[in-house]
Amino acid sequence: MNDRLFELLVDSFTKILIPGLTMTIPLTIIAFSLALVIAMVVAMIQFAQVPVLKEIARLYIWIVRGTPLLVQLYVVFFGLPNLGIMIDPFPCAVLVFSLNEGAYCAETIRGALEAVPKGQMEAGLCVGMNYFQIMRRIVIPQALRTAFPPLSNSLIGMVKDTSLAANITVTEMFMTTQRIVARTYEPLALYIEVALIYLIFCTVLTKLQSYGEARLNRLVGVKTTR
Amino acid sequence: MALLEIHNLKKSFEKQEILHGIDLIVDRGDVIAVIGPSGSGKTTLLRCLNFLEHADEGQMVFDGSAHDLHHIHGKEIAAIRKRTGFVFQNYNLFANKTALENVTEGLIIGRGMDKDKAVAIAREALAKVGLADKEASRPSQLSGGQQQRVAIARAIATSPDVIYFDEPTSALDPELIGEVLDVMRALAEDGMTMIVVTHEMGFAKNVSNRVIFMEDGSIVTAKESKEFFEHPEDERIQTFLSNIDRKEA
Ligand SMILES: Nc1ncnc2c1ncn2[C@@H]1O[C@H](COP(=O)(O)OP(=O)(O)O)[C@@H](O)[C@H]1O
Ligand SMILES: [Mg+2]
Numbered sequence: 001m002n003d004r005l006f007e008l009l010v011d012s013f014t015k016i017l018i019p020g021l022t023m024t025i026p027l028t029i030i031a032f033s034l035a036l037v038i039a040m041v042v043a044m045i046q047f048a049q050v051p052v053l054k055e056i057a058r059l060y061i062w063i064v065r066g067t068p069l070l071v072q073l074y075v076v077f078f079g080l081p082n083l084g085i086m087i088d089p090f091p092c093a094v095l096v097f098s099l100n101e102g103a104y105c106a107e108t109i110r111g112a113l114e115a116v117p118k119g120q121m122e123a124g125l126c127v128g129m130n131y132f133q134i135m136r137r138i139v140i141p142q143a144l145r146t147a148f149p150p151l152s153n154s155l156i157g158m159v160k161d162t163s164l165a166a167n168i169t170v171t172e173m174f175m176t177t178q179r180i181v182a183r184t185y186e187p188l189a190l191y192i193e194v195a196l197i198y199l200i201f202c203t204v205l206t207k208l209q210s211y212g213e214a215r216l217n218r219l220v221g222v223k224t225t226r
Numbered sequence: 227m228a229l230l231e232i233h234n235l236k237k238s239f240e241k242q243e244i245l246h247g248i249d250l251i252v253d254r255g256d257v258i259a260v261i262g263p264s265g266s267g268k269t270t271l272l273r274c275l276n277f278l279e280h281a282d283e284g285q286m287v288f289d290g291s292a293h294d295l296h297h298i299h300g301k302e303i304a305a306i307r308k309r310t311g312f313v314f315q316n317y318n319l320f321a322n323k324t325a326l327e328n329v330t331e332g333l334i335i336g337r338g339m340d341k342d343k344a345v346a347i348a349r350e351a352l353a354k355v356g357l358a359d360k361e362a363s364r365p366s367q368l369s370g371g372q373q374q375r376v377a378i379a380r381a382i383a384t385s386p387d388v389i390y391f392d393e394p395t396s397a398l399d400p401e402l403i404g405e406v407l408d409v410m411r412a413l414a415e416d417g418m419t420m421i422v423v424t425h426e427m428g429f430a431k432n433v434s435n436r437v438i439f440m441e442d443g444s445i446v447t448a449k450e451s452k453e454f455f456e457h458p459e460d461e462r463i464q465t466f467l468s469n470i471d472r473k474e475a
Binding site for chain 2: 117119120122123124125126127128129130133137138141142145220221
């Protein structure tokens with residue numbers, strides 16, 4: 001590797017990492033947290049079979065899962081201004097990513113809730129607890145243990161998907177890299193460099209996942225047999 | 227006055243009637259063994275008594291207050307459930323709670339009891355079923371027999387008027403059945419009112435004071451235990467008993 005290229009990589013490393021820390025990570029954390037809130041509500045509505053709301057929940061999931069994330073970003077960022085609705089790039093990305101991820105996570109959580117044996121609810125009723133007490137103390141903790149690994153997967157997926165935000169002018173890591181490439185004509189080295197930074201982020205998250213699973217096992221107990 | 231009276235309880239699943247008008251009177255201190263072939267509606271009957279299934283028709287008089295089993299309010303259901311216990315065939319211990327928490331949950335959360343008092347009661351209940359040393363164990367760390375004994379501790383801790391048992395030993399390995407039956411026998415000797423669906427004829431004969439024989443969703447016979455086993459005049463009962471003998475031989 002020649003010196004010029006080496007210097008370029010060192011120089012661009014911080015240039016790429018900074019938007020990673022100021023854009024990619026905040027975008028992921030904010031959007032994923034909102035997604036979890038949405039998912040929890042949507043999953044509970046379906047699990048409890050709330051009339052009307054459960055139809056709306058199905059419709060939401062159907063639309064989100066049936067259309068590409070990139071198209072959703074375009075509709076909201078480039079399309080809604082036609083109706084006079086303008087949203088800045090970053091909040092727009094937060095909105096679309098959280099709505100999108102919320103639908104997927106809702107399905108994960110609903111599945112996990114349904115996987116908790118019915119007998120857990122029945123036993124709770126028989127010792128005199130009410131529905132909400134049983135959900136909060138017995139069913140949801142067990143479901144979250146089941147849902148934790150797939151939710152972690154979704155989070156890791158989202159870190160990478162935030163690169164799509166470049167399309168709506170959010171200057172996150174990938175867009176920053178593209179700009180450097182345009183100036184320096186070193187696509188191979190620079191794109192590999194940004195890939196490695198994504199890899200580092202995801203590796204950290206994977207480690208956190210293992211740690212979280214171990215903690216949850218202690219907190220919630222091992223998974224229900226049967 | 228009887229503790230519990232059931233009149234004309236009917237229950238259908240998908241238009242097929244499973245219970246055809248059950249009548250039942252339970253006095254305080256009764257230990258009633260409910261026996262009968264598989265599919266005869268024993269589980270459904272117990273579940274209707276605790277409203278895990280919603281009966282289509284029938285009346286219940288619980289400790290003097292009358293309820294329509296079909297048009298019953300959530301509040302009445304909650305009040306009755308707080309005075310009953312239920313022991314399931316597959317234990318249904320709360321998987322995310324320790325043995326002690328399994329017992330305190332209904333006291334602290336269900337009844338708003340303060341924690342110290344609940345823990346003291348729970349420890350006593352666990353001691354009664356011989357599991358004082360297992361209070362910190364999770365269900366997954368306990369054998370089937372131990373789990374079922376925790377489930378019994380959970381049921382007795384709330385001092386119910388009656389406990390319903392649905393085949394409490396059927397899911398257990400044969401060598402673990404005895405420890406659960408011993409606990410149940412001790413409860414019976416303490417005067418606990420119990421309705422026990424069971425295939426353990428020894429328990430029905432020696433511990434229960436009455437036997438109810440069900441078939442096809444009806445009660446064929448309800449008799450004193452001694453009388454039931456000494457003079458099983460009904461042919462269906464004779465067939466059932468001899469089938470069980472053959473299985474156990
Ligand atoms: N949830 C249900 N849905 C449909 N049919 C049921 C349901 N529960 C029980 N049954 C039917 O009701 C009948 C009685 O079942 P059950 O009460 O479990 O009998 P037992 O406990 O005596 O073996 C059976 O024919 C069974 O298939
Ligand atoms: Mg049964």
